[in-house]
Amino acid sequence: MGRFRSEKDSDYFKVLDDAINAYTWAAIVKLQEKKVVEEVLGPVGQGKEAKLVLAKRGDGTYAVLKIFYPVPVRFVKSRYSYLLGDPRFRGLKISDQLHLVETWCRKEFGNLSRAHSAGVRVPKPYGFYRNVLAMQFIGVDRSPAPLLVDVGLENLEDPDHVFYEVLKSLEKTYVLAGLVHGDLSPFNILYDGENPWIIDWGSAVRRGHPRELEYLRRDVERVLEFFGTPIPPQELFKKLVERGTWQGRVDVDNEGWLLVGGRRILE
Ligand SMILES: Nc1ncnc2c1ncn2[C@@H]1O[C@H](COP(=O)(O)OP(=O)(O)OP(=O)(O)O)[C@@H](O)[C@H]1O
Ligand SMILES: [Mg+2]
Incomplete structure (x- = not known):
């Protein structure tokens, strides 16, 4: 140079x-x-x-x-x-x-x-x-779906549905893929008019990474904040960690929820 x-x-x-x-x-x-x-x-x-x-x-x-x-x-x-x-x-x-x-x-x-x-x-x-x-x-067509942050919670047709879909993705990421996204927020979620799509996976880490739990906690907090904190962040974080370390059977039910020990995360 x-x-x-x-x-x-x-x-x-x-x-x-x-x-x-x-x-x-x-x-x-x-x-x-x-x-x-x-x-x-x-x-x-x-x-x-x-x-x-x-x-x-x-x-x-x-x-x-x-x-x-x-x-x-x-x-x-x-x-x-x-x-x-x-x-x-x-x-x-x-x-x-x-x-x-x-x-x-x-x-x-x-x-x-x-x-x-x-x-x-x-x-x-x-x-x-x-x-x-x-x-x-x-x-x-050729127009990209907007970011969730640009759409805004108040403009979602069915905010509960979108929240549940984000939650399913968050849980599958951790429990099944063994990853923490690490930069999850409404800035990295696209909204296609019905469902949320998680993008921008460059900073994701595998479970076992020294900062795994710190990143998971942050991802949980940012997601919950956008949706008006329907559950306390600490509670969701704890559930995810528990379910991630579950040794038994994990299934997916017909609505796409993970069944860990036969139970959905919000049950
Ligand atoms: N698969 C996709 N389909 C449509 N649009 C997309 C797709 N992936 C990314 N985009 C658009 O491109 C933008 C940048 O993508 P992405 O967040 O992956 O890039 P980045 O450079 O890692 O982002 P950042 O600015 O967050 O660092 C997104 O905000 C989104 O608007
Ligand atoms: Mg991005």
């Missing part, structure tokens, strides 16, 4: 952006070759570390590509002047940064797959390559 530093900033960033775009484009072409997606349509969303692009699949359905960008591309732009003087930055090569986002992408794909297999309502994962993750598009 050092050799660009003597040149004009704009040249430096252009070279960097071009390189990353070419790299990302090659990953998308790979996903097309693997028949994960067929056609790339255009941007549909923007996260802090990722851009979301709409694509079409061979069967005519839509997918989204979540494209992870090395943070420094934007980070560097705003803080270029600070970083220039920082000796630690000198060692961080673009290849290391790409490696980091690829690890993140692989992790999100793995978590999403586990959650999906456990019956949590998440976008179906289709595949990934390098820094590009392909998953089911949640929306109508």
Whole structure:
């Protein structure tokens, strides 16, 4: 990186952006070759570390590509002047940064797959390559479903139903998938007009992680807060932990509730 530093900033960033775009484009072409997606349509969303692009699949359905960008591309732009003087930055090569986002992408794909297999309502994962993750598009025609936080509790047709569906997903995530989402809140839940979809699985951790319970407690609190705290957070947290450590049989009833020792969580 050092050799660009003597040149004009704009040249430096252009070279960097071009390189990353070419790299990302090659990953998308790979996903097309693997028949994960067929056609790339255009941007549909923007996260802090990722851009979301709409694509079409061979069967005519839509997918989204979540494209992870090395943070420094934007980070560097705003803080270029600070970083220039920082000796630690000198060692961080673009290849290391790409490696980091690829690890993140692989992790999100793995978590999403586990959650999906456990019956949590998440976008179906289709595949990934390098820094590009392909998953089911949640929306109508080409419009993405809104976030629960943007819809607001007062605008839900059936808030109790939505709460129960989030609760089922939360419990299946912990008990069946053995995961804690870690960033669960109405900012990471899409609402399709009827049901909630849990997204953004990059920060999920496996049970046994040193901060498992801290994250679980936070996820529980944020969810309950949105729904007006229908149950005390401590009570729900305790129930989840108990049910997660249950050694016996776990079933799913015909309404999608987990039966742990024959009982639903709210019984
Ligand atoms: N499967 C999907 N279908 C439709 N829209 C989606 C899908 N996944 C993500 N989005 C949209 O893209 C936005 C960003 O997605 P996501 O939260 O996964 O990205 P992020 O960069 O990790 O987010 P954050 O800004 O929370 O760090 C979401 O808020 C949502 O509006
Ligand atoms: Mg998000």
